[in-house]
Amino acid sequence: MSLNIYGQTLNNRLLIGSALYPSPEVMRQAILASGSQVVTLSLKRQNPLAQSGEKIWRYIQETVEKNHGFLLPNTAGCKSAKEAITLAKMSRELFQTDWIKLEVIGDDYNLQPDPIELLNATEQLLADGFKVLPYCTDDLVICQRLYALGCQVIMPWASPIGTGKGLMNPYNLASIRQRLPEATLILDAGIGKPSDACIAMEMGFDGVLLNSAIALADNPALMAKAFATAVSAGESAYIAGTMPERQTAHPSTPTLDTPFWHQPEHS
Amino acid sequence: MKIYINGEAFELPDTSELRCLDIVLAKALPINQQQQSFALALNGDFIGREDYQNTAVSENDSIDVLFPIVGG
Numbered sequence: 196m197s198l199n200i201y202g203q204t205l206n207n208r209l210l211i212g213s214a215l216y217p218s219p220e221v222m223r224q225a226i227l228a229s230g231s232q233v234v235t236l237s238l239k240r241q242n243p244l245a246q247s248g249e250k251i252w253r254y255i256q257e258t259v260e261k262n263h264g265f266l267l268p269n270t271a272g273c274k275s276a277k278e279a280i281t282l283a284k285m286s287r288e289l290f291q292t293d294w295i296k297l298e299v300i301g302d303d304y305n306l307q308p309d310p311i312e313l314l315n316a317t318e319q320l321l322a323d324g325f326k327v328l329p330y331c332t333d334d335l336v337i338c339q340r341l342y343a344l345g346c347q348v349i350m351p352w353a354s355p356i357g358t359g360k361g362l363m364n365p366y367n368l369a370s371i372r373q374r375l376p377e378a379t380l381i382l383d384a385g386i387g388k389p390s391d392a393c394i395a396m397e398m399g400f401d402g403v404l405l406n407s408a409i410a411l412a413d414n415p416a417l418m419a420k421a422f423a424t425a426v427s428a429g430e431s432a433y434i435a436g437t438m439p440e441r442q443t444a445h446p447s448t449p450t451l452d453t454p455f456w457h458q459p460e461h462s
Numbered sequence: 463m464k465i466y467i468n469g470e471a472f473e474l475p476d477t478s479e480l481r482c483l484d485i486v487l488a489k490a491l492p493i494n495q496q497q498q499s500f501a502l503a504l505n506g507d508f509i510g511r512e513d514y515q516n517t518a519v520s521e522n523d524s525i526d527v528l529f530p531i532v533g534g
Contacts, residue, residue, distance in 0.1 A: 238530060
């Protein structure tokens with residue numbers, strides 16, 4: 196099934212980052228193995244030690260084009276609406292896209308998004324024609340506010356960025372899915388294992404965005420493939436409809452015509 | 463005239479021609495950076511490339527020049 200992001204149809208529900216890979220070539224192999232059509236990147240002051248500049252950008256762009264995909268600039272590192280809006284405008288000019296993964300961080304310890312600044316930035320960016328993909332906590336009310344402002348896509352975290360802790364609060368995430376049935380929900384950040392991604396998709400999330408779990412794997416390309424398979428399996432499971440949980444055991448095999456030694460004794 | 467580019471101080475001759483953003487960039491940015499794609503903010507506000515020529519730079523202004531980088 197396809198995924199719609201602000202009118203663009205994608206055939207893949209796994210979105211991935213381009214950071215932390217041991218080399219550009221390993222990154223390229225992982226992106227291609229994932230089949231992902233949305234790859235995040237950013238803007239920073241130039242650091243000669245970082246993978247930055249014209250070359251790495253073109254390399255990412257070429258790789259994304261092979262998957263018929265799109266670049267998704269982010270505002271990582273911003274701590275206020277003003278900073279995020281400025282960076283979004285810079286990204287729009289440079290990357291020629293209205294899409295912006297909006298991050299406004301409120302706490303340095305766990306890199307938790309600042310909900311107030313996030314809402315302020317979202318409102319202004321939407322008014323300026325941006326297609327905002329806000330990264331937020333798993334707070335139902337914040338997600339509702341973002342949707343009410345006009346975000347078609349909302350990206351609550353699974354757990355803090357880079358922790359790999361998986362889904363910290365499944366109840367919160369299930370509530371967001373239930374209360375915002377029309378929103379495109381993409382689980383972003385904190386995913387550690389393919390099973391985490393599969394669980395999110397089984398819950399009815401529309402997609403999963405991750406970076407570290409693939410980039411920091413011993414074999415990133417193989418892990419990218421594992422995540423692609425997990426996302427696909429979770430999506431199929433959601434569409435198929437999982438059985439209800441039961442409190443008591445029920446035999447799977449019919450008891451009728453069971454062998455004589457299990458039949459009640461006749462008097 | 464003292465200005466800051468990415469946090470580093472630069473002393474530029476205080477002539478009127480040097481007050482245009484495009485000329486300041488040409489004087490202050492290393493050649494290899496001038497040849498790359500970048501986006502710019504002046505005192506925290508985005509300035510579009512088409513406005514470099516008609517944007518004035520003043521004493522103690524802060525210019526942020528940002529380049530593409532990998533991201534998650």
